[in-house]
Amino acid sequence: MDGNGGRPRPEQNGPGGPEAGVPAEPGGAPGTGPDAVPAPGRAASSGGSAPAGSAAPSDDAAPSGGAGDAAPSEASDGPETAEESEAADDGSPGGAEPALEGPLPEGVRHRVVTVAADTFGGFTFAELPLTLRPYARFTPSRRARYAATALAAALESDAAFRQRVAARLREAQPDLTGALDAGSPPPAADPLDVAAAAYLLRPPGWAKLVATAGEEAQRAGAERADEEAARELARLREEVAALQEQARAGAARARSELDAARKDTDAVHRKLRSAHSDVRRAEAAQRKLQAELDEVRAAADRERAAADSELRRLRTRLAAAEAAVEAGRRAAREGRSVEDVRLRLLLDTVLDAAAGLRRELALPPRDSLGVRPADTVDAVAPGQFSPKDIAARALSDTDPALLDQLLALPQAHLVVDGYNVTKTGYPSLPLEKQRLRLLGGLAVLAAQSGAEVTCVFDGADLDRPVLLAPPRGVRVLFSKGGESADELIRRLVRAEPPGRPVVVVSADREVADGVAKAGARPVASLLLLKRLSRV
Numbered sequence: 001m002d003g004n005g006g007r008p009r010p011e012q013n014g015p016g017g018p019e020a021g022v023p024a025e026p027g028g029a030p031g032t033g034p035d036a037v038p039a040p041g042r043a044a045s046s047g048g049s050a051p052a053g054s055a056a057p058s059d060d061a062a063p064s065g066g067a068g069d070a071a072p073s074e075a076s077d078g079p080e081t082a083e084e085s086e087a088a089d090d091g092s093p094g095g096a097e098p099a100l101e102g103p104l105p106e107g108v109r110h111r112v113v114t115v116a117a118d119t120f121g122g123f124t125f126a127e128l129p130l131t132l133r134p135y136a137r138f139t140p141s142r143r144a145r146y147a148a149t150a151l152a153a154a155l156e157s158d159a160a161f162r163q164r165v166a167a168r169l170r171e172a173q174p175d176l177t178g179a180l181d182a183g184s185p186p187p188a189a190d191p192l193d194v195a196a197a198a199y200l201l202r203p204p205g206w207a208k209l210v211a212t213a214g215e216e217a218q219r220a221g222a223e224r225a226d227e228e229a230a231r232e233l234a235r236l237r238e239e240v241a242a243l244q245e246q247a248r249a250g251a252a253r254a255r256s257e258l259d260a261a262r263k264d265t266d267a268v269h270r271k272l273r274s275a276h277s278d279v280r281r282a283e284a285a286q287r288k289l290q291a292e293l294d295e296v297r298a299a300a301d302r303e304r305a306a307a308d309s310e311l312r313r314l315r316t317r318l319a320a321a322e323a324a325v326e327a328g329r330r331a332a333r334e335g336r337s338v339e340d341v342r343l344r345l346l347l348d349t350v351l352d353a354a355a356g357l358r359r360e361l362a363l364p365p366r367d368s369l370g371v372r373p374a375d376t377v378d379a380v381a382p383g384q385f386s387p388k389d390i391a392a393r394a395l396s397d398t399d400p401a402l403l404d405q406l407l408a409l410p411q412a413h414l415v416v417d418g419y420n421v422t423k424t425g426y427p428s429l430p431l432e433k434q435r436l437r438l439l440g441g442l443a444v445l446a447a448q449s450g451a452e453v454t455c456v457f458d459g460a461d462l463d464r465p466v467l468l469a470p471p472r473g474v475r476v477l478f479s480k481g482g483e484s485a486d487e488l489i490r491r492l493v494r495a496e497p498p499g500r501p502v503v504v505v506s507a508d509r510e511v512a513d514g515v516a517k518a519g520a521r522p523v524a525s526l527l528l529l530k531r532l533s534r535v
Contacts, residue, residue: 104199105214107221109152111196116151117144119168129154129161155200166200177201185209191216314360321350397524400531406521407449409501414449415492415515416442417485417506418457421525424507439471441532446473454492458485486511493518 104112117140120128125136132154135147143151155162170177176193179186180203185194195213198206324346396402407414422434429437439455446453452475459466459478470476479488489504493515496502502520505528506512512522 104152104210105195105217107192107217108195108199108210108214110148111192112155112199113148113151114144115169115196115200116155116165117141117147119165119172120151122168123164127161127164129158132161162200162202166202169197169200173197180209191220310360314357317353318357321353325350398527398530400527400534403503403523403527403531404449406501406503406523407445407451412449412451412501412503413496414442414445414451414453415489415502415504415520416453416455416528417489417504417508417511417525418455419485420506420508420511421528424525425529435466435468438532439474439476442474443471445532456485456488456492486514490514490518493520496520 120132120135120140120143125133128136131150132147135143135150138146155165166177173193176186176189176197179189180194180197180201183204185198191213195210195217198209198213203209328346406412416438418435418438419431422429422431422438426434426437435457442453442455453473454475454477457466457476457478459480462478462481466478468476477488477492479485486506486508489506489511493502493504498519502515504511504515504520504522505525506515506522507525515522
């Protein structure tokens, strides 16, 4: 407690004090709250009115009988606190305050703003100038960034606020501030820290300290810039030397590569000339072969024309012989007198002509005729293999040799369930490519085995017929609307005569059982896929 009517001093109201964050009373001027510190010379400029701190003591403090019993006029005879006294001495009109010859150096200004932003949070809301109250809740870093101009202006124009900041600086750096008060700043201290402290404390000769610190900061900045420029110049020189060395190495490498490229180009030119000569020789050989081919074709055309003329001549002779035979028959019917001799002569002529015709047409002899008299005699012939007999042999159901044996039977007919096989072997392909791949393999199998091959696809869901050119030796069928491929396969098996070997390829158990009852031999789709993989 002091002579302020029992009120606590402003230094006692820290960030956690009772008046922290309390705004000024409505309608009151800034700094007129109960804890505000009057600006220097305020009492003299207010026309004799008492400062805010000279208000009468409260009822609670009246009975104390201490310093609070003094009259208001006595309380207003001097400053309220030591800080207010210093502020009054610093900014009073009677004292000549030294001024800077120019603007505050940038480094010193930044250091002063940083110090003020760090001590900002230790003040109550009422202790802050009006221009700085919007930044009360900012962090020190954000406050130094966004409130730098307002802080600098408040420190320059508000001596009380500057004295509060100086007081916090005295608490934080007592050695530095004590040396400045003694007039001997420490030589090892940072010039910017010394200048910032001098600007806030305002000791005698502070303007010279600030100017000297600014000059030293500028000189240090210039020296750092010179050193940085020298380092940058040295680095650039090293880079230039490295680039020159790389350029020389690159030029040498480029020359070697150019020499190698020239050698390669010469070799390619030689190979190209050799290839051109080979092409010319090949073209000459091709022309020679083309001429020989033309000669062979001309000879074949001549032989074909001669054979055609000979065939026409023989047909003419055959027609004449047939006419003679017919005339002989008529003569025989009419009478056999003198005409018998003529008929015999004519018959001999016909026989000779027939023998010559047989030789010209290269007809087979009598021994090679298909039907012999003995073939017409009724007897028991030995039995032949059927699909069931082959199924009973020792081959596995998955052995491709089993399918070869079945197709080797006389007049064998192979019926394939198309989509059942393709979806077993290659289901990832589109349907069109599945059909083409299966039909290509079946065409090769039909050519190798000589068996009749029919491939059945399901066409019940088709809107229009599939455009497809069946390969040679393979019959391709699609089921009609409302009919599945399985039913079409069963109809094909029933259409075959009993005893003909019919082999049905399908992995469908129902199809296999149905065709087996009709006399066909069912095999698995995997067996056909294994056989086609050997094609």
